[in-house]
Amino acid sequence: MRATRVIEALPANTPFVGPERLMRETGRSELVRLGANESPFGPSPRAIAAMTSELERLAWYGDPDSYALREALAARHACGVEQILVASGIDDVMGLCVRAFVEIGGIAVATRGTYPTFAYHVAGYGGRLETVPYTNEGAADLEALSALAHRTRASVVYLANPDNPSGAFIDRDRIAAFYESLPDESLLLLDEAYADFADPGQLLEPRFEERLVRARTFSKAYGLAGARIGYALTTQHNAELFERVRLQYGVNRNAQIGALAALGDEDHLAWVISETASARASYEALAHELGTAVLPSRTNFVCIDMGNAAQATWVMNELLERGVWIRKPGAPPLDRYIRVSAGTAEMREAFAAALRDVLATRRSVATP
Numbered sequence: 001m002r003a004t005r006v007i008e009a010l011p012a013n014t015p016f017v018g019p020e021r022l023m024r025e026t027g028r029s030e031l032v033r034l035g036a037n038e039s040p041f042g043p044s045p046r047a048i049a050a051m052t053s054e055l056e057r058l059a060w061y062g063d064p065d066s067y068a069l070r071e072a073l074a075a076r077h078a079c080g081v082e083q084i085l086v087a088s089g090i091d092d093v094m095g096l097c098v099r100a101f102v103e104i105g106g107i108a109v110a111t112r113g114t115y116p117t118f119a120y121h122v123a124g125y126g127g128r129l130e131t132v133p134y135t136n137e138g139a140a141d142l143e144a145l146s147a148l149a150h151r152t153r154a155s156v157v158y159l160a161n162p163d164n165p166s167g168a169f170i171d172r173d174r175i176a177a178f179y180e181s182l183p184d185e186s187l188l189l190l191d192e193a194y195a196d197f198a199d200p201g202q203l204l205e206p207r208f209e210e211r212l213v214r215a216r217t218f219s220k221a222y223g224l225a226g227a228r229i230g231y232a233l234t235t236q237h238n239a240e241l242f243e244r245v246r247l248q249y250g251v252n253r254n255a256q257i258g259a260l261a262a263l264g265d266e267d268h269l270a271w272v273i274s275e276t277a278s279a280r281a282s283y284e285a286l287a288h289e290l291g292t293a294v295l296p297s298r299t300n301f302v303c304i305d306m307g308n309a310a311q312a313t314w315v316m317n318e319l320l321e322r323g324v325w326i327r328k329p330g331a332p333p334l335d336r337y338i339r340v341s342a343g344t345a346e347m348r349e350a351f352a353a354a355l356r357d358v359l360a361t362r363r364s365v366a367t368p
């Protein structure tokens, strides 16, 4: 059968190769998982207890309205329940946003080499993605993004803040100025997957406007990546547009329960944030010891400079040979870095030992 023109034109490859596939391919039963920015500190014990006690009721569908969770989120964000849309992660929110706002043949704008799912959805829904590169300092180029949005009359502009894979953070005033600089026909999809690691006072202030969709997740700081749950903060009108096409039972019942319990455990979240800061500091010290540098990060991962793209790819592959799974940015100027997620002290030690060993076998790490 021939698929639709949109689907036939797509490449077969997907944005992510999971560590499970790498284990099958390398014949390993275990990897040190530092490649997907998962939380090594796990979900809140309260979330685990709540989910465990409800397991027997997995015969039931979850509440298609995710009402109890939306109520708790509305209290937290001082907004209405109708301004929140719960989905199976930010990846799902992004798909809804593209589907709702990017026409077939329409244009969306993003940074080249940023988190890949947005581009994946734009292609999958028949849109066209236009990009600008990161600045040489490894941050999104807000002026260039805005200019491109004006030039192309983009319907959606995607920005991750804090960003993945760079880890860079843009403070509230600059984000607000960027948002206001966009053309009237452009909606800003602000991906705040790592917002929990940033200072709340430095995040864009709460704004519920038609041209703004903010996406949050329980996958990173809350440690619930496998449960698949996240949400959009936007206007009631936009949330209703997403309602028209979303998978009504796409959110896992157990995820709803775990997320709600996790929201009630501020202590666990604070502990994760502080452990994550220690992990970043230890990677920075390691980079220093190895005569190289890291990019400043406001997330749960750090980019370490390997000198050039070929060297970074080689190091990543050599680490995998030693049972350590990380990733690296794909596009210049960030492609000379490797990206390593925050780990426990034990995981960090395994990474450090493997990296020292890899670099010792090729004592030619170029310093930046």
Ligand SMILES: *Cc1c(COP(=O)(O)O)cnc(C)c1O
Binding pocket: 037, 088, 089, 090, 091, 092, 115, 160, 163, 164, 191, 193, 216, 217, 218, 219, 225, 228, 229, 230
């Ligand atoms: C991890 C990540 C996501 C994915 O979030 P889910 O809620 O697990 O779908 C989205 N955006 C960025 C920038 C991420 O790093």
